[in-house]
Amino acid sequence: MSALEVNFDGLVGLTHHYAGLSFGNVASTSNKAAVANPKLAALQGLAKMKRLADLGFAQAVLPPHERPQVDLLRRLGFAGSDAQVLAQAARQAPALLSAVGSASAMWTANAATVSPSADTRDGRVHLTVANLNNKFHRASEATTTEAILKAIFADERHFAVHSALPQVAQFGDEGAANHNRLSRQHGEAGVELFVYGRQADGQGVAPNRYPARQTREASEAVIRLHGLSEDNCVLAQQHPEVIDLGVFHNDVIAVSNGPVLFHHQRAFWQTEQTLAELGRKLAAQGTEFVPIMVPDRAVSVSDAVQTYLFNSQLLTRPDGKMLLVVPQECREHAGVWRYLSELVQSGCPIDALEVFDLRESMRNGGGPACLRLRVVLNEAERAAMAPGVLMNDALYGRLTTWVERHYRDRLSAEDLADPQLLEENRRALDELTGILGLGSIYPFQQGA
């Protein structure tokens, strides 16, 4: 049965703004307080989805979350009507208002970790919602993410959606941003690479300056939940020095597709061991591993962080060759662009580039790969998922009209106190669940 990788992109929410909430993410902290354009951000994301769907790739969309989260402000002691809660928070704790108003759910590579049915013991697709425990504004995504994934992947004969791991630092889990899968074809058994930043038990090396968001203990729990085996998993540590240079997720320094692992020379702590283990386990499945390593002398880690070269999408075309989807920042950097131009001429499996303007998301540290969750699905699984989220001309048309009608083209952190914005969000999202055919997924729709 033919399996496809379906890319689920996050639709940017109405409260997209720059709040400097992510210590360790250089773009986020350096653009703090810049004025954002939520309408443009959503349209840039939709343009990527449309273009990739037009090129023949399976594309779907995940909806934004309700923001600001007034219920969460109430749990933190703010009281009164919704408008009073927002006003008090804006006065007393503006950083908290920003956190509960963040549109960070757009980066769906952090929504969950996904194992295709070809890899799991029970033959179902397993998804574990990420707890995103390292950042308050992100940890609050888990409940709605679970509701959305359960609405889309409701059929328990094909899908198992696991709740987020316990919300403690010990099990800090960032989802697919620290996970890669290698296989000959998407539908065949593969080897899953789990990359952690530190061990919660204090053993081993760890970064000094910036947080390591993913723990080994979290990755091990996901491996157990998904029913993976010793033979089809590799656990590796991200190099602590690159975390300290701003590589807060592994998808800022490596990306896989099919048998290819496109990665920077300094991505992993024990590179040789990691690559050897991947090669051995893939060979046991009859697959030849194709590592493509970018040397430090060609592209430095800081150039990779600045341009998001590795936060690219690597996609297999019907002719078997691969397309690399990169952000515009790569084209604007002479050295990185030279490297890429040579790469596609080199005879390696990657032979084409597609460049997107995702500036609004990039300024918060989210590139093409951050904006999508890869879900490999066979025909029966595609037939069993909710169909309304699959991208096509009609849905693209409806969503762009919806964005044009509901989104503001200018938003700063202060605007989050505007009770009108909360109303705009609820009205728009209520309409959106109708467009996507998802039923009630938001707290405000459930009378909460």
Ligand SMILES: NCCC[C@H](NC(=O)CCC(=O)O)C(=O)O
């Ligand atoms: N995978 C990309 C994630 C980017 C995300 N940025 C943010 O949350 C920045 C939000 C702000 O600062 O307004 C993060 O760091 O988790």
